[in-house]
Each structure stands twice: as C-alpha cells, then as structure tokens.
Amino acid sequence: MTGIRVRDLSHFFGPVRVLKDINLEVEKNEILGVIGPAGSGKSTFLRSLNRLNELVQGSRTEGVIEIDGRDITRPGTSLVELRRRLGMVFAVPVPLPRSIYENLAFGPRLAGARGKEKLDALVRNCLEQTALWTEVKDRLNQSALKLSGGQQQRLCVARVLALKPDYILLDEPTSGLDPVSTMKIEDSLRSLKNDYTIVLVTNNTKQAARVSDRTAFFLAGELVEVGPTERMFTAPSDRRTEDYISGRFG
C-alpha cells in the first residue's frame, strides 16, 4: 500500500531550484533509503514532506505530495497535525534544554496530553523502544544536554515516537555518531519498521544498503533512480548510480 506519493515535486529557495520534478512513492511499513552526494536535495526533499522548509525565507513548492491520499501542499493543511504524523529526526541531535523526561513529554503536552501516569507510561515505552530506558531510568529529571551524543540521538528518536506518528523522517541521523551508536540506531530502525513507515536520508551508502528496503538516489536535485535496495546495489540501471555507489564520486 502506498503511504506517500510525490508527483512532479519541485522546490525553490528564492530563485534557486533545489528539487526538480521528483516522482516517488513510499510504501507503508518500508524503510526507504535516500542517498546522494551533499547538495543533491535529499534533505530538502525530506523537509518538504513535513513542510519544514517553510521556516526558511523565500521557500516555494510546486507539485503534489499526497500522504495517505491527501495532498498536504494545499493551503488549508494543518501543519501541526502534519508534523505530528510525520516525526522528524535531525542530523545533529538537538535535545531541548530541559530534562530527559520533559524532552519526551514536549510533543504529547503540545497535543494536549495530561495526567502524570499516562505520560510516565508513554515516556517509558518510548525510551524502551530506543533501548535507552535502562541507561537513563534513574536520571529522567536530569538535563538531556548531559547525555552522550549517541544517547542524545536515541532520545530524539524516542521523542519522535512519543508523538505516535505514522511516518518517521530521518535526516542523516548517524552522521555525527560513532560506529557503536550508529549500530544501535540502525537496530532501532529495523524494529520500528513493523509499526512505522520510515524515510531515511543518509550520506552513508552502506547504511542504506544495511537497513533500507528500497533506495532512492538523488543527484543535483533530480531523482536518478529508485528501486529495491538489493538491485540498486548490485545492478543499478543508471550509470550515475553505479558510479556513486562504487565510490567514483560523492
């Protein structure tokens, strides 16, 4: 079943066209890896899905993005609801300057969640899903800024889970992490696939090969090719894909 359907998507920052006529579909409960060199538009693509690009001055979108059948580029779309349904994890872990607990409760509280017991249970559940619970359960009230980089990023994943989203968008989530922390994040992603649809932007092609079901290759704002990860990495149909994957550029 199709979750996200992107048709003729172009994106502009001022006069600069960053995305060119992207056509792409994301199936439910799959991990779609998005690879491509820096500046290829993969982050912009990800951010157009939850319309976060609009925080930048002079940002403009053309085309259609259907999420569960509804075009979210239309003016009347509730951005609050949209961003709750498509949780996002950023390249650099950004814990808000408050306690671990408050970081997780931030989204639910905005959505109107009240009641200590319910929140407590939610916080615990989300921390368990990212294998963080045993590490932090005794210091939930400590500042989240004191966690290590890897823990912070897992906290950010947990914080997104607390929104109870349908989709998780990850923007190079392990770019600043060590191999062990990276492995932990990738493990979480694999187990999250059962309940969520995941779009994983990564500049690490091997990561896409390890975790994604299908992989899309972006180059200079265009979608060069998309297909099952195995085929992409063994028999890509476009020469440029092959060059990038084999490390000839990028």
Place this chain on the structure above:
Amino acid sequence: MRVHPRLEQRLVKVVLWSMTAITVFVLLFIVAYILRRGLPVLSLSFLTENPHEMGRTGGIFSTIVGTLALTAMALAVATPLGVGTAIFLNEYTWESRLTRIIRFGADCLAGIPSIIFGLFGFILFVIKLGFGWSILSGGLTLAFMILPTIIRTSEEALRSVPRSYREVSMSLGSTKWQMVTRVVLPSALPGIVTGVILSVGRSIGETAAVIFTAGSALRLPTSIFSSSRTMSVHFYILAREGISMPNAYGTAAVLVLSILLVNIVTYRLMHRFIRKYS
C-alpha cells in the same frame, strides 16, 4: 622602524593592561569617593524619613518611593512593548526593508539625548494629554527612553537561540506561538533580562528626562498622578542649589548601592534559572 615581535608582544601587553587598569581605577575611584562621603550620612532614619526643609534635614524616603514607582512604571510599559517588538521582528516577519527601517529607527532612538525625551514627554504627556507632572508622565517618558535598549538586547537574545531549537519545536507539532513561549523565550531569557537590568540602571539614574515630566515634589506620592522626585533629581537639586552636600552624597550613595543590589540579585536569579534549564 621595525619592532621585534617579542618586544611588540610585550608592549601590547603593557598597553592593554594599563588600559584595563585605568578603566577599573576610574570606576573604583568614583564609587569609593561617593561612598566615603555618603556612607557617614546613611542611617535607618535617613532611609525611612521624608525630607524636611527642602532636604536640608530629614531623610530621603519619599524620593526612594518616587524612584521605585517611576522605574516600575517605565518597566511595566517598556518590557512588554520591547520584548513584543523583538519577538515580532525576529520570529514573525521575514527580513525586509521594513524590518531594517524599524531596527535603524530603534538604534537612532537609542542615541537621542535624554533631555530631548524629557522635552517630548513634557509636551505630550504633561501638557497635551494633561497628565501634569506625575509618575505617569515620567514613567511613560522613561519607558520610551529605554525601549530601544530593550528591543535591541531582546532581539540579540532571540537571535542567539539556535535555529535548530525552532526546527525541533515546530517538527514536534508546536504552533509558532508555542515555539516562542516554550522554547525560544526560556532560552533567550538571560539575554532579555540583561537588557532589562541595563534599563533599570538607566531609569534609576535618569535626571533630565524626569525633572521635566515627573516634577520634583517632595511629598510622598499617593497615586500615579502625583508629582514625585526621584533620588537622582533630589541629588541634583541638593547639590545644584547648595542645600546640603552631605545629604546629596548620602542620596548618591543610596543610588549607587541600590543599582549594585539590583545587579547582584538579578544575576543570582539568572544563574539559578540557567542551571534549571540547561
């Protein structure tokens, strides 16, 4: 002539060191001088009694009350206006010609001599609006005077909040206003408060703008429509008209000490706040 780098290094160090020393010395000298002449006058009754015989005898109680009332009035008006403007400029509009003009205007406003503000306040509040010489007129005039400082420091503080905080907040489903109140303002608060403290210092010390708008009545003010004399105006009149130099220095000492106190207390509170939020 070429100077050997090592000699140059040494010279620079000496010059910079002396500059710092001179600054600190001048500062300490002024404070020490005022305190040495003022402290002997200070007593509990000096602080709690109203002035008698134009201030020749008695204390300065009514001028302390006047100073507090005017400063409070000015802050109550200028802080919401200034912080609100800064939030609007920084969070609710894109950079444009208009925002640049507003900023430029605020900067120009900050450079206007306070006596001009006094004259403006006199014409607008005292005469035109008929508030007379009063705490209301004086407070509003001071508010306009400190507004640019509050706007600009608040804006700097807001701008120093990382953009990633805003992105995270929005991506977690906050509205813009929720983002401002729950994420941006708490992070920017230390900077905003610094600006407000600077303004408190300016309000307490302001004389020219106040003498035109709040008058110089020595009675204890009873409402915001009462004319009132602030400590700095009191000091000015005592010294200028040669009424009582000891009492003038006593007033100055109280002024200096209260500004010191305001700074210490707010920085304490600030530190506690920062520890809580990071």
